[in-house]
Amino acid sequence: MQPVQPVGVFDSGVGGLTVAREITRQLPAETIIYYGDTAHVPYGSRTVDELIGFADAIVGFLIAQGAKAIVDACNTTSAVALPYLQKKYHVPIVGVIEPGVIEALRATRNGRIGVIATEATIASNAHRAALLARSREVQVFTRACPKLVPMVEAGLVSGPEVEAAVAEYVKPMVEAGIDTLILGCTHYPFLAPVIQEVAGPGVTLIDPAAATVRELKEVLAAGGGLRGAHCSQAHSFFVSGDAQAFSNVGMQLVGWPELKSTRKLKLD
Ligand code: DGL
Secondary structure (H helix, E strand, O other): OOOOOOEEEEEOOHHHHHHHHHHHHHOOOOOEEEEEOOOOOOHHHOOHHHHHHHHHHHHHHHHHOOOOEEEEOOHHHHHHOHHHHHHHOOOOEEOOHHHHHHHHHHHOOOOEEEEEEOHHHHHHOHHHHHHHHHOOOOEEEEEEOOOHHHHHHOOOOOOHHHHHHHHHHHHHHHHOOOOEEEEOOOOHHHHHHHHHHHHOOOOEEEOOHHHHHHHHHHHHHHOOOOOOOOOOOOOEEEEOOOHHHHHHHHHHHOOOHHHHHOEEOOOO
């Protein structure tokens, strides 16, 4: 890999912007090429075969665009497609499940860890398996939250409708005594203020983005691909669905002017 090459990032929609945002914080010299598969969002209700097919096409595209490393900024595809992708492609691919799990195990004091995620992620058991593989001491409480991704995709991140949905999903876990809650979908950090309000001050929210980008930094450094100087080019954004809708919601959530140049590019 060469430092000048971009970092590829993908998700079903705007959720991966929470990870891209963290890349701009920790690695401000890097240029990002982002793919949001908005024609197929939400991924949470897709089958494993569909998810592997979508992720495969996107990774192939990002590599063809010159990506030196790729962040699978989607828990759902990280849960079901990552081993397949890592085996197929030689470009390093970093997922979001393990980094979040490691952070959660560091944060918990009582060993009761909650995970909120999409239906497909929860059905995969990826977080539970990764947590229990590292610690036999923890108790894991999981909850699929199908209402949340469509809200974030529509730019709805606060207000009564969001509060009611978050309360429905998170309150039972708080009542079960969790002290740590993994935001197991990259869309959810945009809802963090509401989730923290519902969970209360005794629960630590884990956004896997920070630990994921630390891992990315290690991967780039190990491959000699870390970009040193602050001379990055503009980030570029591609979607499979409505470019204007993605750009509008992305601008609302992270406010990067480059989002206005989002291009529609279907891969199938
Ligand atoms: N943001 C993704 C995740 O982390 C996918 C959400 C979805 O499309 O259902 O799982």
